Amino acid sequence: MAEPTIYEISSSGRTGFQFHKPDVPCAEIPAELKRDELPFPEVSEVDVIRHFTRLSQLNYAIDLGIYPLGSCTMKYNPRINEEMARLPGFAMTHPLQPLDTIQGNLALIYQLQEWLKEISGFAGVTLQPAAGAQGEFVGGLIMRAYHRSHNDLKRTKILVPDSAHGTNPATSSMSGFEVVNVPSDSRGNIDLEKLKAICDDCVAGLMLTNPNTLGLFEEHLQEVIDIIHQKGGLVYGDGANFNALLGVIKPGEVGFDIMHFNLHKTFSTPHGGGGPGSGPVAVSKKLVDFLPAPIVGIIEEGNDETPPLYGFITPETSIGRMKAFYGNFGILVRAFTYIAMHGATGLRKIAENAVLNANYLKMLLGNAYNIPYNRKCMHEFVAEGFWNDAPGIHALDVAKRMMDYGVHPPTNYFPLIVKEALMIEPTETESKQEIEHFAEILKTIAQEAHHSPDLLHTAPHHTPIGRLDEVKAAKDLVLCCWIPPEE
Amino acid sequence: MFTPHTDAERNAMLTALGLHSIEELFSDVPEKYRFPELKLPDGMSEMFAREYVEGFADANASTKEFVCFLGAGAYDHYIPAAVDSILRRGEFFTAYTPYQPEISQGTLQTIFEFQSLICNLTSLEVSNASHYDGATAAAEACITAYSYFHEKRKRIILSHSIHPQYREVIKTYLCGIDGIELVIADQDDHALSDPRNVSKFINDDTALVMVQYPDFFGRIYDFSDLIQEAHQHGALVCMIVNPIALGILKTPGQMGADIAVGEGQPLGIPLSFGGPYLGFIAARKELVRKLSGRLVGETVDENGKRGYVLTLTAREQHIRREKATSNICSNEGLLALAATVYMTLLGKTGMQQVSDLCYQNAHYAASKISELRGFQVLTSQPFYHEIVVQCPLPVDHINHHLLEEGILGGYALEKVYPEMKHCMLLAFTEKTNKEVIDVLCEVLKESNHG
Amino acid sequence: MSTPKDLKFSETDEWIKVKGNSALIGITDFAQSQLSDIVYIEYELDVDDDFEKDETVATIESVKAAADIHAPVSGTILEINEALIDNPEHLNEDPYGSWLFKISIDDPSEVDALMDAETYDRFCEDRGN
Structure with a gap:
């Protein structure tokens, strides 16, 4: 049976939480400003705990097994991170407290800014963006502000490779640019000739994901960057796939001008069922003054006896504020803890094992799946979820069948340049045995696709619920529920 | 740490891939930039990392020790x-x-x-x-x-x-x-x-x-x-x-x-x-x-x-x-x-209770503060749980005094509204009550004399 | 489904059926099958609005995709098929019977420049894979 909604288990008059009575004299609320009845559920604490615990059991999660969603970097979320973020010294600080009462927070933010600069090779960092997409938006607005500061108003276009994340084009248009697609070549790189043809002095910049969404390192990285720079454009790096590059290359050194990080991917902060994330943005020297305000800096140098005094700084030509206060601080604490535990050696090991796992898994699949652009991959690769000799089977069927084997399917139907794509990112936290087990499942499904296709068409069979009617959901549009009327 | 492979397993995987070293996996990365040095502190064990991170938390004053009258977009409520x-x-x-x-x-x-x-x-x-x-x-x-x-x-x-x-x-x-x-x-x-x-x-x-x-x-x-x-x-x-x-x-x-x-x-x-x-x-x-x-x-x-x-x-x-x-x-x-x-835990009555507590505490505080010499409540009726108080002295000065008494004072409005000289924005939630509001008033009074 | 011979087609998969000075506009069978289950249509223009060739005149959403509908020729809106708002699935069921707009045409030579059924069928086949 389906879990009822919390509204359906409501019982008039029941309470789950008791507050004290006011101990101050009573002030009347003006009648014309009182709300009508609050139609909230009325349940007990045990009702609440059981309801949400039962709901949790309908979820798949990293804590239950491999979660190989391509470009999402679903790695294990260390428990120490959670404890650190909940320390009262962090969790119970108000964002507007006097500076001298929050020096610990500011020191941590400052240190994390410095570490991210060092890891990425950039000159400045903002930790304000709440997610990768907001980081991209910051990048777009910085490009806009930079060109405007040179009175260069003709730059209206942003180049986006056809293998890019969907957020890239949406970000570009939010930032006031027109999007121009750049095609890939047969090896999964940017098509250099086409890039040269498109790139003119109306280009504000290029948004480049590297490794790209095929999991491939751009083989002409330097040339691509040079082409854009020669025309006066800026190169934006989408850091969603930065896990493969920790300690391997510093994007700032190769010539990227801007890059965002996804702390919830690369630096192990939990995905939380879709957030909160955190999307710090790093920039090269010439762009530091455009960073969103405020950033944390040292406002009074310290000495041997006294630590420095940290405070907020507004960059001179800042694009402005991106959200209230300073960013998703609780997420920053988690990422900070993670980096502190790893150090330089540990970080590089993350990238090495992530890339090793992806290549090992790709090799284990052998010929069971067609892998276009099949060359040495980085942290992920893309396979095709269809076979010419298994008509009617789609990537979706493969994905749904995987659930029957108790694992999470990969990202499917993305990137768009691969037909029936299955985008697989095992991450470094999966063991050799898990990878092998996962490969066996994929191979078994490939056989089933040929011999018992119905098993795939009707999958999943062993999940809490079957395939859902998405057309009905979109047409009938039931987006909220109410307390059922009493009988 | 969170990467499970033993050396033996890593080697077995590399061998299966026909590779001699893990570095070979990164041959597409331009050699000039490959494997840069990262100047970071050495990695720490969980035990030392905890101690290290706790050091930052300990350098803050939190609403665990201090009574909080700060609001302005973030509010100190009790979390069940x-x-x-x-x-x-x-x-x-x-x-x-x-x-x-x-x-x-x-x-x-x-x-x-x-x-x-x-x-x-x-x-x-x-x-x-x-x-x-x-x-x-x-x-x-x-x-x-x-x-x-x-x-x-x-x-x-x-x-x-x-x-x-x-x-x-x-x-x-x-x-x-x-x-x-x-x-x-x-x-x-x-x-x-x-x-x-x-x-x-x-x-x-x-x-x-x-x-x-x-x-x-x-x-x-x-x-x-x-x-x-x-x-x-x-x-x-x-x-x-x-x-x-x-x-x-x-x-x-x-x-x-x-x-x-x-x-x-x-x-x-x-x-x-x-x-x-x-x-x-x-x-x-x-x-x-x-x-x-x-x-x-x-x-x-x-x-x-x-x-x-x-x-x-x-x-x-x-x-x-x-x-x-x-x-x-x-x-x-x-x-x-x-x-x-x-919201479900509080339900209909709990939401009304907490909402009312904030309202009541703020109104009590407003009436008490308006009795203090030199202080004026500028927020007009009706209001909910925050008030603007004009102080006889700079807000930073008053907040400093409050802090010494274990109170996080209000937000200095002058920072964003220059014409609101010596004005602070105070917030009241269910975590405040008659006693702490009386203390607040007492300290405000003293700060004007001291 | 066979492609009606009395229609003309754009490269962005709209059809136009000319009757004297006015015409009907809709989306092709190929377009509806690419979109799959259509759940929503939004008209960007009102009656009497003028539009240029290739201008976006409506947006169609399915469960998995969204598509802009471009004007195959320049003209003025005479009538909007409001019935589709409540029953967008008609576009899947009967693409050549479900018109979106009735329009008047500015320049008949723009119609002549569009593809005929045979050319359009080949155009779709070429994109098939």
Whole structure:
């Protein structure tokens, strides 16, 4: 049976939480400003705990097994991170407290800014963006502000490779640019000739994901960057796939001008069922003054006896504020803890094992799946979820069948340049045995696709619920529920 | 540490790949830049990392030791134990966006219930699955309105008594959209003038009028007439609301507003130095296709069993790409769960109780402070749980004094409203009471003499 | 489904059926099958609005995709098929019987420049894979 909604288990008059009575004299609320009845559920604490615990059991999660969603970097979320973020010294600080009462927070933010600069090779960092997409938006607005500061108003276009994340084009248009697609070549790189043809002095910049969404390192990285720079454009790096590059290359050194990080991917902060994330943005020297305000800096140098005094700084030509206060601080604490535990050696090991796992898994699949652009991959690769000799089977069927084997399917139907794509990112936290087990499942499904296709068409069979009617959901549009009327 | 391979396993995997060293996997990386040195401290064991990170936390003063009268967009409320107990379930916090509904019903149903609670709280018909925070939700509401009118109406009017940081964020968000004319109403008047004055800026080119309720200074107004006037010009109205206040106060839906956005932090989410918080957006049904962010809808599976899916996804960035209203992808899912647990646990009576406690404490404090010589309460009646107090001395000076007595004082308004000299904004929640308010007054009195 | 011979077709998969000075506009069978289950249609223009060739005149959403509908020729809106708002699935069921707009045509030579049924069929086949 389906879990009822919390509204359906409501019982008039029941309470789950008791507050004290006011101990101050009573002030009347003006009648014309009182709300009508609050139609909230009325349940007990045990009702609440059981309801949400039962709901949790309908979820798949990293804590239950491999979660190989391509470009999402679903790695294990260390428990120490959670404890650190909940320390009262962090969790119970108000964002507007006097500076001298929050020096610990500011020191941590400052240190994390410095570490991210060092890891990425950039000159400045903002930790304000709440997610990768907001980081991209910051990048777009910085490009806009930079060109405007040179009175260069003709730059209206942003180049986006056809293998890019969907957020890239949406970000570009939010930032006031027109999007121009750049095609890939047969090896999964940017098509250099086409890039040269498109790139003119109306280009504000290029948004480049590297490794790209095929999991491939751009083989002409330097040339691509040079082409854009020669025309006066800026190169934006989408850091969603930065896990493969920790300690391997510093994007700032190769010539990227801007890059965002996804702390919830690369630096192990939990995905939380879709957030909160955190999307710090790093920039090269010439762009530091455009960073969103405020950033944390040292406002009074310290000495041997006294630590420095940290405070907020507004960059001179800042694009402005991106959200209230300073960013998703609780997420920053988690990422900070993670980096502190790893150090330089540990970080590089993350990238090495992530890339090793992806290549090992790709090799284990052998010929069971067609892998276009099949060359040495980085942290992920893309396979095709269809076979010419298994008509009617789609990537979706493969994905749904995987659930029957108790694992999470990969990202499917993305990137768009691969037909029936299955985008697989095992991450470094999966063991050799898990990878092998996962490969066996994929191979078994490939056989089933040929011999018992119905098993795939009707999958999943062993999940809490079957395939859902998405057309009905979109047409009938039931987006909220109410307390059922009493009988 | 969190990479399980032993050396032997790593070697076996490399051998299987026909490689001699792990470095060979990175041959596509330009040699010149390959494997740079990272100048970072050596990695620490968990035990030492804990000690190290705790050192930062210990260098702060927190609301655990101090009584907090700071508000201004983030509020010190009590968080029931049940909330974090649910948040800590790995099935919730280590899951991702529910793209595969068959194995994500827990997250999906929770979001559906969150949407329901937000609709009920605001008296509006639809709610999204969450946004980054209150400020960004307000910014997205502007884009929603602009796109609802197919970019034909250009003017967006903000009341001057909207949180200053929200106004800054809106300005940043809209700067790339050349067509929009952003008007901040009454910025030349005194900060405390009536926010309903925005009406004089409404014209037939107006897409959206935005007001805050309670406003930044704590005041509450019935905006029904303003909303009616905006509607006569064909414009939409968005109210930025405090969700706790809506436990007792007249709702945006009751006043006729088209959109309500707000900061969900007061709903069981720790202060956490400003984030992660929870933006919410609710609206009338007609606006649903222009809302930003994810939506969860009810449907059935092939056996007719009720279930939930992400719906109307064709509006979103991964499908509409450059034509999407917003680029948002990750939202604040886990915090929507926190707010859902909080709201259901409190239920109808608990929400009214906490809402009323804030109101009562603030009104008691206002009456006591107005009796103090040299101090004046500038917030006019009616107000909710924040008040502007004009002090006889600079706010920093007074706050310093309060801090010595274990009190985090109010927000210095002069920083953003230069004309509000010596003015502080004080907030009162259920965590304050008669005793601590009396102490506050006592110390305020002393600070004036000392 | 066979492609009606009395229609003309654009490269963005709209059809136009000319009757004297006015015409009907809709989306092709190929377009509806690419979109799959259509759940929503939004008209960007009102009656009496003028539009240029290739201008976006409507948006169609399915469960998995969204598409802009472009005007195959320049003209003025005479009538909007409001019935589709409540029953967008008609576009899937009967693409050549479900018109979106009735329009008047500015320049008949723009119609002549569009593809005929045979050319359009080949155009679709070429994109088939």
